Amino acid sequence: MDGTTRERIATRSADDIARIREAGLVVWEVLEALSAAAVAGTTTLELDRLAADRTRALGAEPAFLGYHGYPACLCASVNDEVIHGIPSKRVLRAGDVVGLDYGVVLRGWYADSARTVAVGQPPPEAARLLAATRNGLASAIAAARAGHRIGDIGAAVQRYVEERGYSVVRDFVGHGIGRRLHEPPQVPNYGRAGSGASLRVGMVLAIEPMVNAGGCEVETLDDGWTARTLDRSLSAHFEHTIAVTENGPEILTLPPGVEFRVE
Numbered sequence: 727m728d729g730t731t732r733e734r735i736a737t738r739s740a741d742d743i744a745r746i747r748e749a750g751l752v753v754w755e756v757l758e759a760l761s762a763a764a765v766a767g768t769t770t771l772e773l774d775r776l777a778a779d780r781t782r783a784l785g786a787e788p789a790f791l792g793y794h795g796y797p798a799c800l801c802a803s804v805n806d807e808v809i810h811g812i813p814s815k816r817v818l819r820a821g822d823v824v825g826l827d828y829g830v831v832l833r834g835w836y837a838d839s840a841r842t843v844a845v846g847q848p849p850p851e852a853a854r855l856l857a858a859t860r861n862g863l864a865s866a867i868a869a870a871r872a873g874h875r876i877g878d879i880g881a882a883v884q885r886y887v888e889e890r891g892y893s894v895v896r897d898f899v900g901h902g903i904g905r906r907l908h909e910p911p912q913v914p915n916y917g918r919a920g921s922g923a924s925l926r927v928g929m930v931l932a933i934e935p936m937v938n939a940g941g942c943e944v945e946t947l948d949d950g951w952t953a954r955t956l957d958r959s960l961s962a963h964f965e966h967t968i969a970v971t972e973n974g975p976e977i978l979t980l981p982p983g984v985e986f987r988v989e
Contacts, residue, residue, distance in 0.1 A: 735902060735910045737928030742835075743969045743978065746904060746930055750837035750967050750979035752786045752830045760800070760828070761843045766820045770802035773826070774813035781830050789829035789836055789907050796951065801827035801840075803952070808936050808944050808961040809898055810951040820846035823856065825963040827934075829907055836907045838932045839979035840965035851939065852960055855892065859937040859962035862886040864986060866915070866933050867968055870975040876911055876922030883935045884916040893942035895961070897953070900934045903967055925970050930978070934965030 738746070756777050763776055777800045781788050788799035796810075803811035803825035804818070811825070818824060822845040829838035842856050865882040884894050900913030911923050915935040938944075940959025947954060955961050966986070967978045977986055 733910045735923060735929060736904055737926055738904060738930055738969070739928065742904065743928070743930065745833065745835040746837055746967065746969070747978040749786065749830050749832040749835045750839070751981060752781060752784045752832055753828055753837045753839045753967075753979050754981060755784065756780045756828055756830070757826055757839060757841055760826050761841065764818060764824055764826070764843050764845055766818055766845055768818050769815050770800075770804070770811070770813040770818070770824070771815055773802055774798050774800045777828055786830040786832040789831045789838065793907060799828075801825070803827070803961070803963065805960060806955045806958045808895055808938070808953040808955060809963055810953055812949055812951055818845045821849060821852075823848060823852050823960065823962065825961070827963060827965065831907075834905065836903050836905070837967045837979055838903055838907065838965060839967060840934055840963050842962040842964060855937065855939050855960055855962050858887050858890045858892055859935055860964050862915075862935045862937060863933060863964040863966065866935060867966065867975050867977065867986070870925060870931060870933065870968055870970055872925055872927045872970055872972065874925050875920055876913060876925065877917040878919050879933060880914040880917035881919040887935070887937045893938045893940065895936040895938060895942055895944055897944050898936055900932050900965070902930060903932045904930050927970055927972055929970040930967065931970070932965055932967045934963065936961060936963045
């Protein structure tokens with residue numbers, strides 16, 4: 727869902743960032759509920775309804791519903807689906823992995839996050855892919871510091887996951903976020919360190935590596951949204967909304983005091 731243009735990259739005040747964090751905490755709470763509900767026998771459509779109900783109970787609105795015509799609240803991408811999986815009557819089965827990508831708007835401010843979770847006990851190869859993608863995101867977040875560049879973020883992801891034998895999806899990228907779901911800049915998950923726009927205090931970015939167990943190539947299905955790996959290998963997706971601050975990157979889609987666990 728890339729709606730960015732060549733506009734100026736916004737920097738946000740401390741008050742603005744606090745409002746984005748409020749939206750981010752709604753996203754986190756919804757993803758916690760979805761992760762717990764992603765068990766064998768559940769459909770992805772049931773997860774979508776849960777997300778919508780929990781979001782509205784918290785005073786926010788789903789950000790994806792209707793965005794460029796997207797027909798659901800949640801993106802639920804199973805196994806070899808990379809991103810933008812449309813919820814349906816598909817039943818989750820033990821051993822599946824499902825990418826849960828979710829965003830909300832709260833009082834005019836947007837936040838966006840994603841995680842890939844296992845249904846039951848994941849096969850070892852799936853567990854390794856999920857850990858590598860999550861740790862790749864952690865490496866990217868660590869690189870999101872004032873004075874660094876956009877290319878440093880993508881280079882950190884690419885280096886981490888490729889050293890472990892995985893590939894980075896190039897067709898979809900992260901983005902700025904704030905008053906709109908997608909704002910400048912685009913934030914690729916690959917690239918050359920030291921390239922791209924300079925990172926400044928107040929920038930808010932959604933960093934979201936998508937990593938495949940096989941090749942990086944993807945294809946979009948006939949529904950116009952769901953992207954799958956071309957070679958049908960497993961894929962994983964993790965994302966956080968972060969702010970660039972004087973003290974380093976701050977994750978806005980985690981509660982204060984909760985650390986982003988790496989494996």
